[in-house]
Amino acid sequence: MSAPAIKIRITVNGTVHVTDASPTMRLLDFLRNELGLTGAKEGCGGGECGACTVLVDGAPICSCLMVLGSAAERQVTTVEGLGDGAGGLDPVQQAFVEEGAVQCGYCTPGLVMSARALVDSDKELTDEVVRTALAGNICRCTGYKKVVDAVRKVGAAAPDAQATSDHSKEQP
Ligand code: FES
Ligand code: FES
Structure with a gap:
């Protein structure tokens, strides 16, 4: 009650x-x-x-x-x-589009919000950091590689992104 x-x-x-x-x-x-x-x-x-x-x-x-x-x-x-209030996508959403990180889309809003918080944390967005941050978001459609790629792309595009990238082993 x-x-x-x-x-x-x-x-x-x-x-x-x-x-x-x-x-x-x-x-x-x-x-x-x-x-x-x-x-x-x-x-x-x-x-x-x-x-x-x-x-x-x-x-x-x-x-x-x-x-x-x-x-x-x-x-x-x-x-x-998210976004600019005039229909423009948030950089995280844009990266999901560009990387094809969406299938049915049911999990996508949750993934985008977790990714947004991670990007705002100013952590270096290594493969491992992204996968750990998104571990609580389950996608029933597919693997997570394109999602991880999308989030890392946002980090790479940030003005203060480090020029170097990690070489952690990619997972399917
Ligand atoms: S609906 Fe909230 S965690 Fe699944
Ligand atoms: S895209 Fe379908 S549940 Fe994730």
């Missing part, structure tokens, strides 16, 4: 929402059903697949596991909040 509604203030993609809602509503349900932001997907519903990944204060979280009350007064970014 959900807790009684209370007033909750939450910022989603830069817009402040003050809503009367149950604090035990899942953040995923609030985003999809109350705000109509359907980019975050429900896969497992239990923190296993990453399809529901959004950023909360810049960190990737499974929105199926976070309740709305825990997201109150925080900044939430969904895949709809």
Whole structure:
């Protein structure tokens, strides 16, 4: 049974929402059903697949596991909040397109959000670092090589990217 509604203030993609809602509503349900932001997907519903990944204060979280009350007064970014606001893609999204890193696309919003957080972390985007950061995002269609290539491409294009690249062994 959900807790009684209370007033909750939450910022989603830069817009402040003050809503009367149950604090035990899942953040995923609030985003999809109350705000109509359907980019975050429900896969497992239990923190296993990453399809529901959004950023909360810049960190990737499974929105199926976070309740709305825990997201109150925080900044939430969904895949709809990426890009330049005028239809232009975020560099991570653009790299996914260019590398052909999408098949059915169900996992893609979650992967993009995890990748966005990784790129923002300013870590060197070696093969191993990217694979570790995306380990919580499961794709049922294929392997992960094109996804990893896409994320590393964003790192290579960053202004302060190191000229050298690692030579870690590629996996299928
Ligand atoms: S739906 Fe949230 S982790 Fe799978
Ligand atoms: S592209 Fe289909 S689940 Fe990943």
